[in-house]
Amino acid sequence: MTIQRPRGTRDFLPEETMKRGRARKAMQDVLERWGYQEVSTPTFEHLELFTKKSGASVMEEIYSFPDKGGRDLALRPELTAPVMRMYVSELQNSPKPQRLCYFGNCFRYERPQKGRFREFWQLGAELIGGAKPDSEAEAIALSDQMLKSVGVTCDIHVGYLGLIRSMLGKIDAQHRPQVMRMIDKKEHEALEAFLQEIGQSHLGLQELINLKGKKALDKAIDIAKVLGQVKEPSDILDSNVPSESMQAGRSSARQGRSVDAELRMDEFQETVNLLEAYGVDFKIDFEIVRGLEYYSGTVFEIYAEGLGAQRQICGGGTYELASLFGGKETSSTGFGLGFDRIMEIVQIEEKQTSPVFLVYTPDVKVEAIRIAKTLRRMDPKVPVILDVMGRSLTAQLKAAASAGAGFAIIIGRDELDAGSLTLRDMKEGTQESFTLADIEDRLKMTFLDS
RNA sequence: GCCGGGAUAGGGUAGUGGUUAUCCUGAGGGACUGUGGAUCCCUCGAGCUGGGUUCGAAUCCCGGUCCCGGCCCCA
Known part of the structure; x- marks a missing residue:
């Protein structure tokens, strides 16, 4: 009971x-x-x-x-x-x-x-x-x-x-x-x-x-x-x-x-x-x-x-x-x-900052944590979420979608080797490669507007 | 303290004195070992509580707890 x-x-x-x-x-x-x-x-x-x-x-x-x-x-x-x-x-x-x-x-x-x-x-x-x-x-x-x-x-x-x-x-x-x-x-x-x-x-x-x-x-x-x-x-x-x-x-x-x-x-x-x-x-x-x-x-x-x-x-x-x-x-x-x-x-508008999900493969977990740390220092602040369930990429994206994420950042061996990350716009369903610094700038611009 | 109505998975619900208790949603996993909310499959998960009646109670009766509304009160 x-x-x-x-x-x-x-x-x-x-x-x-x-x-x-x-x-x-x-x-x-x-x-x-x-x-x-x-x-x-x-x-x-x-x-x-x-x-x-x-x-x-x-x-x-x-x-x-x-x-x-x-x-x-x-x-x-x-x-x-x-x-x-x-x-x-x-x-x-x-x-x-x-x-x-x-x-x-x-x-x-x-x-x-x-x-x-x-x-x-x-x-x-x-x-x-x-x-x-x-x-x-x-x-x-x-x-x-x-x-x-x-x-x-x-x-x-x-x-x-x-x-x-x-x-x-x-x-x-x-x-x-x-x-x-x-x-x-x-x-x-x-x-x-x-x-x-x-x-x-x-x-x-x-x-x-x-x-x-x-x-x-x-x-x-x-x-x-x-x-x-x-x-x-x-x-x-x-x-x-x-x-x-x-x-x-x-x-x-x-x-x-x-x-x-x-x-x-x-x-x-x-x-x-x-x-x-x-x-x-x-x-x-x-x-x-x-x-x-x-x-x-x-x-x-x-x-x-x-x-x-x-x-x-x-x-x-x-x-x-x-x-x-x-x-x-x-x-x-x-x-x-x-x-x-x-x-x-009360009559107040409820707006919630939609989070950014870091979607990563198990072999780059340590790098993902470092990237999360950088993004969490960013201003304006935005929730940055890392998977803690050892889920597959598919499952991580699924979780990001159902949590209403605005963006997912996809991190894997391929990206790290190329020195860039994949920024996926969850609303549009589009994605592009950027350096971490570029991603920061783009997120800043997006979240300042909203 | 008083009156009335309630309580079934995390949320919302159906139903009946008699096998494994509905359905929706949710959560976890999988199909899909590097790309989405669809679909399909698997899994998890419930009759508030204590007593009584009964061969048998989640169902009927009584007490308690909690919720909702009203009375009282409201520093």
Whole structure:
């Protein structure tokens, strides 16, 4: 019996691996053009890093284990926390802002389905320590460019927690998580009923989240004016919302520590202006709240079609995590792209360099190896393949043909005695004698064109 | 964790409670000891797993594993 892959994991065959590599490179080229530098962090971390960030409830979906020394470790379920941990311990004294990006596998113990696996890849960026509107616009525009670079058309929704959290400040702390959850889950009727029940339906929350785009922004500005007049500083969200207020028995990541979010409508308006300057096509949508307590400013999500139930391919926003990991308070903006979901809908041309086969008779094997060595130093690079099965010339040519070789170089005693080699064009079925140097030149010309 | 559908050579498949389990493709070799993907020949290669029913199970039943889709959740 053969051994199976663990549930929710995948093997990537050469073709798929090549496709993933190209898509990754296309998006990383964009990151590079925007000045983001790649970092990488360990595959496993102390469990505490993730529970601290996202609450104890993530334990249900985390691959955690004690090591032989009794430490509680976890396979990383995401990459923002590790990157911020690294920032706090190694990069706090480096010039601001820090533009970091990453690509790595992550692990979650979840039920696999379309676009969801237990081992998956995230590609993301963090812009640490910049001014909010500028950073937010840059992050959103950057993710837009990255997706465009692989031919993915998508739908960008941008929300603002500064406003939502300030509005929630008018509601009893114990009710806030539930309201957030209902906004996030788009449970409109339940939200309306609940706000009625607690006597807060006058806030305008329902009207706000039902509006999209420019109208939503106008409404938001109106609300902010009213809120601004009556706001008391101490009335902003306090950071000790009791998690008992969560629905009993419910599993959710929304139980982490909350952070302050100031009502700075002017900042959000600036973000919107800058996004327009970047030429990003987006939709203002205050229903985007990303549930989590550490988000503090603009938040955004990007959706794509053709992905079944898992439509979201990117999520991000402005957050405060540095202080949570023991660093100085530093607000950052970041986003993560679901690489596997993007791979499902990517539009990139797949061209493969067709290899060159060295076809030789057994008596000149040593010379064939030397020739292979020369050709492998050539630029542009081209796969050079030597038979290792002791096959006949016929069989070698057959193998070359079925591997899609562009050229075969035939090497035998006759050729070597004449000081030349036979270059066979596999597509045309023609062949000619050349010196090795001439063959190199011809191959260079051919592969430069393609 | 829940619901539904699946699992037969490396890939794709057919079929039946009863001899050597279809077919296509693939892979290796040969016809073709120095020239191609055709053709022909040979070879390799399979009923997820554990139990039950039965004279006999790949087929029927139950559990498990994995896959696909949906729910839940999605840092």
